[in-house]
Amino acid sequence: MSITRRGLLGSAVAVAAATVTGGPATAATAVARPHDPGRVPTIWREFTRTPFTHPQIPYVGRAGHRGGSARFPRRPVVADVRAYGAVADGTTDCAPAINRAIAAAGRAGGGTVLIPPGTFRIDDLIRIGHSNVVLRGAGSDRTKLYATRNLTELIGVYGSRYGGDKSSWSWAGGLIWLAPTARWDSLVAAIKDKAWPFEGWTGNKRDEWETLTTVAPATRGSWSVTVADPRPLKPGRLVLLRLADDADHTLLEHMAGGGPGPEAYYWDDKTKLTSYVPYEWPVRITRVRGRKVTLERPLPLDVRPEWDPRLTTHVEPLTGSGVEGLTLEAVETPQSPHLLDKGYNGVVLQCAYDCWVDDVTVRHVDNGFGFVAASACTLRRTRVAGRGSHHPYFCREGSHDNLVEDFTIEQRTVPAPPNTQLHGINVEGLSSYNVWSRGDLRMGTFDSHRGLPFANVRTDITVDNNGRHGGDASAGPLFGARFTHWNIRVTNGRAGLMKIDGLAPYSATVGLNEVTEFDQIDVPDFTGDLHSRLELYGTTDVVRPRNLYEAQRDF
Numbered sequence: 001m002s003i004t005r006r007g008l009l010g011s012a013v014a015v016a017a018a019t020v021t022g023g024p025a026t027a028a029t030a031v032a033r034p035h036d037p038g039r040v041p042t043i044w045r046e047f048t049r050t051p052f053t054h055p056q057i058p059y060v061g062r063a064g065h066r067g068g069s070a071r072f073p074r075r076p077v078v079a080d081v082r083a084y085g086a087v088a089d090g091t092t093d094c095a096p097a098i099n100r101a102i103a104a105a106g107r108a109g110g111g112t113v114l115i116p117p118g119t120f121r122i123d124d125l126i127r128i129g130h131s132n133v134v135l136r137g138a139g140s141d142r143t144k145l146y147a148t149r150n151l152t153e154l155i156g157v158y159g160s161r162y163g164g165d166k167s168s169w170s171w172a173g174g175l176i177w178l179a180p181t182a183r184w185d186s187l188v189a190a191i192k193d194k195a196w197p198f199e200g201w202t203g204n205k206r207d208e209w210e211t212l213t214t215v216a217p218a219t220r221g222s223w224s225v226t227v228a229d230p231r232p233l234k235p236g237r238l239v240l241l242r243l244a245d246d247a248d249h250t251l252l253e254h255m256a257g258g259g260p261g262p263e264a265y266y267w268d269d270k271t272k273l274t275s276y277v278p279y280e281w282p283v284r285i286t287r288v289r290g291r292k293v294t295l296e297r298p299l300p301l302d303v304r305p306e307w308d309p310r311l312t313t314h315v316e317p318l319t320g321s322g323v324e325g326l327t328l329e330a331v332e333t334p335q336s337p338h339l340l341d342k343g344y345n346g347v348v349l350q351c352a353y354d355c356w357v358d359d360v361t362v363r364h365v366d367n368g369f370g371f372v373a374a375s376a377c378t379l380r381r382t383r384v385a386g387r388g389s390h391h392p393y394f395c396r397e398g399s400h401d402n403l404v405e406d407f408t409i410e411q412r413t414v415p416a417p418p419n420t421q422l423h424g425i426n427v428e429g430l431s432s433y434n435v436w437s438r439g440d441l442r443m444g445t446f447d448s449h450r451g452l453p454f455a456n457v458r459t460d461i462t463v464d465n466n467g468r469h470g471g472d473a474s475a476g477p478l479f480g481a482r483f484t485h486w487n488i489r490v491t492n493g494r495a496g497l498m499k500i501d502g503l504a505p506y507s508a509t510v511g512l513n514e515v516t517e518f519d520q521i522d523v524p525d526f527t528g529d530l531h532s533r534l535e536l537y538g539t540t541d542v543v544r545p546r547n548l549y550e551a552q553r554d555f
Contacts, residue, residue: 038544041535052221058455061552064403065378078111088118095124106130117142129181137326151343161196170341174348200373201314257481257506261526273476341366349374371399388412422467423447454480465494477525479504486548487511501532511543
């Protein structure tokens with residue numbers, strides 16, 4: 001590990017001090033206004049003393065591609081889609097040519113596939129299935145992919161594994177779909193067979209894994225674990241930490257912060273939630289010394305014997321791939337009724353690790369940008385525009401350690417049809433340690449879609465809070481522990497899922513302007529003291545550090 005506790009704490013204190021005193025600007029303090037020193041909350045000072053184990057604020061300083069790296073790889077150009085038959089005339093179907101160029105880059109071991117300025121019609125989805133392949137346009141204002149068909153037409157009806165008449169295209173799949181080839185092939189085969197699959201790292205039936213080694217007990221926030229057998233492990237290897245729940249659901253209780261409230265909660269009938277466990281956390285190994293294994297990120301949870309902890313294999317991942325500099329515009333159709341989306345979806349990363357999307361706009365889509373069992377990925381400078389979307393951003397099926405920054409949800413260009421729904425920035429399905437940073441939601445909400453997401457951060461965001469959250473009752477609680485909303489500016493004063501101190505256990509709401517309840521009023525899932533924190537409520541943009549993720553990243 002390249003940081004020390006002494007260095008971390010010293011830098012953290014320096015960040016807070018500089019923002020209060022108006023001291024010299026650094027990368028961490030440059031956003032502070034020179035004549036507005038702001039206010040440092042007590043909880044920040046506490047966090048700097050216990051950054052990896054704080055009870056309310058998660059450590060997310062390593063979220064995103066390559067631990068939050070500010071730069072994406074510039075891979076050599078290996079193909080231009082025009083050489084494979086693509087024509088920027090807006091009428092020729094260029095999907096076969098683009099996919100041939102991407103496949104050629106994959107066979108070559110990776111590289112950049114260029115799409116020049118212009119409008120390229122696509123009558124099929126675009127697939128990135130090999131690692132280290134980058135699809136690069138000339139800029140989101142210069143290169144456009146015009147998509148004419150939806151995923152129901154291209155692949156077929158996709159029902160829900162939980163029954164009913166819902167369309168899983170309401171929360172899965174993209175017209176630009178980044179997923180390892182073998183995993184994508186198996187998913188599509190299952191959909192066509194109407195054998196509705198699990199979508200994550202261990203296959204359609206969650207049985208495609210083998211144990212590498214068992215793991216000794218350890219505590220949340222530790223950067224290393226002790227294993228029984230280090231021989232299968234080496235630096236750079238991506239593994240899954242697998243934690244199974246026990247009959248008393250103590251793992252789920254732990255995700256909710258533990259104590260009397262979660263212990264009294266009735267978990268057994270939350271069948272959708274309990275289908276999400278075991279908890280699977282992908283992480284790279286950075287060092288092996290004897291039986292001690294150091295990880296790229298600190299442990300997200302305790303490791304206890306009753307949860308049968310082990311490091312395992314997983315399906316072949318997609319790593320080091322990205323999409324840059326283009327707009328994906330779907331043919332404009334009315335938004336579908338709630339949960340019946342046809343699949344005019346944008347960009348989805350699935351079973352992807354250390355991948356990215358940069359300077360990409362999606363328009364007239366059912367669902368915008370998605371993480372599905374994706375981890376350590378970054379969406380930067382992304383935008384959802386057009387006629388309105390069901391999920392502009394979604395994060396589900398055990399997605400962890402992702403970063404969404406400099407993002408925008410534009411105001412819809414047409415009124416919402418009856419019986420449609422708008423969620424905003426979504427997180428669900430035991431997804432953890434994800435960050436939404438520097439956002440502009442001109443419509444939408446903070447959609448914690450049940451499924452016990454925990455330890456997620458939303459920071460430095462302006463939102464016109466006019467959406468509604470969702471989630472089945474069988475998916476369990478809205479929030480687990482260590483959810484943090486930090487420097488949130490609600491322009492219409494609606495409270496729904498902005499001020500969470502009365503809903504989320506062991507949570508923090510810091511630097512929020514005054515908000516009031518509206519027609520969607522929630523009650524806590526857990527009884528008793530939630531151990532939540534509320535500071536600098538009724539203020540606007542005065543909390544320092546202004547951006548919680550950036551302050552942690554710069555430790």
